[in-house]
Amino acid sequence: MFNSKTILFFLLFFTSIGCNRKFVSVINSGHTQENFRTVIPFETKMGLIILQAKIKDESYRFIFDTGAPACIISPEIMKEIGADIITSQKIYDVNNHYQINEFTKVSSIEIGNTIFSDIGTMILDLKSIPTVKCLDADGLLGSNLFRHATWYIDYERKEIVIANDLASLEKPLEGFSSVKFFEGFGGVPAIFTYLNGKKILDTTIDFGYGGTVCLSEKVMKHVPDTKFWKGYGVAGIGLYGDEIPSETYKGDVDLFSLGNGLDFQQEKVHFDGERNNLVGSGIFKYYHVILDWNNKKIQLKRNNISRTAENDFGYSYGYNKEDGNVYVKNLYERSEASEKGIQLKDKIISVNGENLEAISEDEWCNFRSDKDQSAVRVLVIEREGERKEVILGKSI
CATH class of the missing domain: 2.40.70.10 (Acid Proteases)
Structure with a gap:
């Protein structure tokens, strides 16, 4: 995600080392009915697909993540559906940090009229992570669910067709x-x-x-x-x-x-x-x-969506939950941001006149959701108690 709005987004990928047999069995479990086809809408947020799925007749918002080898639900959802812990496993993230995470099987995940059964799922509160909280997602769907179907993703219509095989998509395949x-x-x-x-x-x-x-x-x-x-x-x-x-x-x-x-x-x-x-x-x-x-x-x-070059000013910034402020967290040499005096750890006071000082997580999420990530032009930054206005307009 090369933009000046936020730090790069890699968190929804994880690996495991030294897998126990029960863990592997949980991840490899799952099935669906023999013949099915359903069409579901989706929305995009921060560049990611968010779709609705039901567990025990309750609807939840899930991130669509083919890079994840397992689905994720929150501890609250696990409690609501009465699922049991089956196993635990040491899971490493992209920063090589790990936790011992618990895993269960969700007996039924319903997407449209398609039911995925006995899907291995990790228990983790994604909303505890500020960047993910802005997605307003209850969980994540991973490839251990996706592999039981064929998926047609249409960004123009913002819909996904899910079917048991290619022919059942009922879509023309010419030109692919x-x-x-x-x-x-x-x-x-x-x-x-x-x-x-x-x-x-x-x-x-x-x-x-x-x-x-x-x-x-x-x-x-x-x-x-x-x-x-x-x-x-x-x-x-x-x-x-x-x-x-x-x-x-x-x-x-x-x-x-x-x-x-x-x-x-x-x-x-x-x-x-x-x-x-x-x-x-x-x-x-x-x-x-x-x-x-x-x-x-x-x-x-x-498709017919025009691809236009995004402005890339060579920096990114993120929210600090501890003090409610926004700071420059990544900066590239010889970028416009660097040439105009922006430095790592500068506090962002405002962007295009909108205050970002001492804001809540919800205010931060609203700011991220409502603004075009390529439209940043005028910033007020603070360093060592002094404030400075920076105007950005040339993309690198």
């Missing part, structure tokens, strides 16, 4: 480009991608990442002639809400490709340490997307 994917743990789909013609292994199809392309720093060697900007500060939030400072890079790559003619020229790519390679919804929202776990393929066809 198809790319084979392989399944990781929990059914997470990954593909080979190409950076200036060089193959990049294991790139996750991650609808839980609101940005475009994020690759491991080690693949930067494939684009030695690319001009990079180096960034400092917090580039991502972990599953447990922790913020880890790191050095990151970004640059306009001559050619990034998903294969089979799905090429992107002068694509802005983010390179971040040892993180997993990701292609996010910042790419997919410009396509009709079919996720077909039966044939292990993703199919894409360009």
Whole structure:
């Protein structure tokens, strides 16, 4: 998510190490009826798909996250549905921090008229994490549920068709480009991608990442002639809400490709340490997307949504729950923000005249939801008790 509004969004991905058999069995469980087709609406928030699903006749809001190997529900939902803890497992987030998390099986998750049964689910309060709280989501749907169906995602209509197979989607398939994917743990789909013609292994199809392309720093060697900007500060939030400072890079790559003619020229790519390679919804929202776990393929066809360049001023900022203030948390060298004097840890007093000093979490979420993330122009910042106005207007 290359914008000046918020820090990069990586938290909805997790891994496990040393899995016990019961845990693996829980994640690999699940089934649905033999023949089904349903159409459901969705909304997008902070670049992510949010949809409604029912558990025991109660409707909840879920994040659609193909990069997650398991669904997540809150402790409150678990209590309401009377589910039992089946096992626990040490789960690491993208910052290599871990907790012992509890897992259960949800007997029935109903999406439209399609019922997914006995789905392995992690128990975690996502709303305790400020960045996720702004999504107003009760939980998360992961690939361990998605792999039991075929999904047609239409960003123009803001609807998803769910069916038992490709033919049952009842959608014309002409003009789609198809790319084979392989399944990781929990059914997470990954593909080979190409950076200036060089193959990049294991790139996750991650609808839980609101940005475009994020690759491991080690693949930067494939684009030695690319001009990079180096960034400092917090580039991502972990599953447990922790913020880890790191050095990151970004640059306009001559050619990034998903294969089979799905090429992107002068694509802005983010390179971040040892993180997993990701292609996010910042790419997919410009396509009709079919996720077909039966044939292990993703199919894409360009939709009519215009792709315009987003202003990128080279910094990002985030909310501090402890004092209710907003601070610069990531900054790139040679960016417009840096050249005009913005520094890490500067307090943001206002943006375009809207006060951000000593605000509540709800006010922060409203600010994030209501504003075009490319429209930042006039900021008032504070450093060591002195305030300064900064006007941004040139994109890097």
